[in-house]
Amino acid sequence: MVCASLTLTIPKRTWIGTVSRNHPSAEFRVRSAQSADAVGVGFVELLAEKPTEIIESIRSFDPVHTVEVFHQEPNRALLxxxxxxxxxxxxxxxxxxxxxxxxxxxxxxxEWKLTTTRNRLSTLGSALDESEVGYVVEHIHAKPEFDRILTNKQQRLIEAALRRGYYDSPRQCTQEDLAASLDMAKSTCSEILHRAEERIVKSFERGTESDRTAPRQTA
Structure with missing residues (x-):
């Protein structure tokens, strides 16, 4: 699995491309979206000084079927x-x-953030290349897959450590507390934890080295 962050540029010919450029300080926060039968539906939070003016502008575009206002305030609207x-x-x-x-x-x-496989990310890049959307990959890094790099005992211990706040700052539990919660000797806990952390760090470093060779995509 990989985590990636992309910055996309929407074509000016689209309604959202036009509206967002005409009102550059406005933020359209897409909370959910889906599509079916060539129609898209999105639940959007609009943050702007004059939301009514922007809403009427959206309604004026032919591709827009309906705009329902669920809630509106002087500087905010839910659509x-x-x-x-x-x-x-x-x-x-x-x-x-x-x-x-x-x-x-x-x-x-x-700004898009996503977690997916390398193959899916490559497919996304191809889909973007075929579209009119410009994009830049801001960063990409491997996400460790615990179930692939750790033994069952190591995975169980790491997950327990995360739940109990062992890796929080400040730390919410000691290694002794962690061992006691799993009915495990502290020495055993320490050894398993050390080996698990070693595997995670080495896996992350392998992914980082691979990502350094990945080209930045622009359009």
Missing amino acids: QIEADKPILLDVLDKAGVPVEMPFEIQNGQV
């Missing part, structure tokens, strides 16, 4: 927007990659 499938959803559907929600659109640009 459900139904429109012809947006270009961003089309790219995600083609790649089959889930993106972390919410993500923000501002002044024609989008």
Whole structure:
């Protein structure tokens, strides 16, 4: 698995590309979105000085079917927007990659964070290359898969340590507390923990070295 962060540039010809550029200080926070039968539906939080003006602007575009206002304040509105499938959803559907929600659109640009496989990430890159969306990969790094690099005992101990706050700062439990919670001798706990941490660090370093050779994508 890999974690990646991308900055995308939405084409000006799209309604969201036009509206967000016409109101560069406005933030469109997409809380959820889905598409079916070439139509996309998104639940969006709009943060702007004059949300009413922006909402009316959105409604004026032919691809936009409906805009429902669930809640509105002087500088904020919650909207459900139904429109012809947006270009961003089309790219995600083609790649089959889930993106972390919410993500923000501002002044024609989008920040995406995602966790997926290298093959899926490559498919996403191809889908973006075939679209009109420009993009830059800001960073990419490997995400350790505990079930692949650790033994069952090591995984059980690491997960318990995370739950109990052993790796928090400041630390919420001692190694002795951790061992007692698992009915384990402190010396045994220390040895298993050390070996697990060694595997995780080495796995991360292998992933980092691999990622250093990955080219930055631009369009």
